[in-house]
Amino acid sequence: MQHILLTAGSDVDVMVHGLFKYSYFGHEVWITTTHVSLLFVMLILIAFSIIAGQAIKKGAEVPGNFQNVVELIVEKLDGMVEGTMGRNAVKYRNYIGTIFIFILFSNISGLLGLRPPTADYGVTFPLGVITFTLVRFNQFKYHKPKEIWADMCSPLPPWLPIWFPINVISELAVPISLSLRLFANILSGTIMMTLVYGLLKWVATIWPAALHVYFDLFSGAIQTYVFCMLTMTYVSNAIGEEE
Template sequence: MGSDILLALAAPGHGGLPEVVSRSNDEIGTKIGINGFGYFDLFGFRFWITSTHIALAVIVLAVTVLAILANRAIRKADPYGKPGIVMTIIETVVEFIDNTTYSNMGEKHGGAFRNYIGTLLLFIFFSNISGVFGLRPPTADYGVTFGLAMITFFLIHINGFKYQKMKHITGLFDPIPLTPINIIGEISTPISMSLRLFGNVLCGTVIMGLLYNLLPKFLLLFWPGAFHVYFDLFSGAIQAYVFTMLTMVFISKNFEE
């Protein structure tokens, strides 16, 4: 009996519901998914220009312009006067980056990494909050987060060879029976880091897309604002902090004797 009902429900063309569901599914999919805007053929491959590339270009431009403006503000600043609001923001950001880097990587090595850590933090933060400005966040594309995690992976192992020499290899075989688990643990580091960032931002993107597409129009005026604050601003800032913090922790694991 139950299978009869299932088969009857599964038979095509039994009512209006599946068509409605699948059509709105497709619509929502094109709104919260990655859209291609054009392509070019090179060396026999087809390269798509997607919403990720456009958002990345916008964010890189925005961060560059902000950096140039900050540089001009620093040059014009009066070291003996009262700092303005722009100088206060710049000093807070730089001080935060310096403090976290030096306290997590040590006084000796922190200075070498604060430029990279600051760049990473600002890039991921602006990528995550770009959903507020109507872009599709580039960190909701697995290619971007996996690339960032691979940079961390290579930094970990290059610094491991630099500071631990051959102990970096022999450490994998430390208790001999646990060798496969050690190797899997090293490989899973970039995968789990990238999936964490990707999953958080994608979750926000999907929920915001569902909200914008499924709510009645009059609710859209004020209701998604609270979700933007949580999913884009709060979650984005937390995830940018977590990604850079994990990068610092994993790299500085290799510094100790």
């Protein structure tokens, strides 16, 4: 069980570890450190949302401290989505706000000594795939097939689809680059922190807190912002100007 905490091991070790093994219809299913970290993040988020929901339900006309904080969070998230997506924001602010809070808490869970869940490619790739699905769905919802074909052959006229394979590859690169960006940033921060704690032993007592501020808080917040921003940009590009 010492693998759950990043700093508990005596040597430098940044890999994902399997903790429990289950046999499930003939397949080996491992419960890894990522699952445990995700469980902690989910518990924190669920507890916070239940408390915030109670506070809003019996909300006062003049909000108290906690209600103020909750309203501020929601207002800031909605403002971010509205600033980027404009009039399409109403449909997407729930989703963007959700993944923003989830990715943010996953990134800064390194502060608790956990291995951040987003330092596992199995967590970030599904997020990229969700963005990709949203983009494709909106493209087919708001555009005719002829327009999509003309768009995919874009620099050349639609009857000459030489650029079509290249455009397909560049579209497929979207979820991969989105997820790899988040994954590699958080993983590099995790490796740096593990090296500091694993190699310096007792020398690393109080001052690594400054490194935590950079690698966990700053880098994690920036990458969260970038992921949500790029998702919103791709989706509003897919929706387009018309309607």
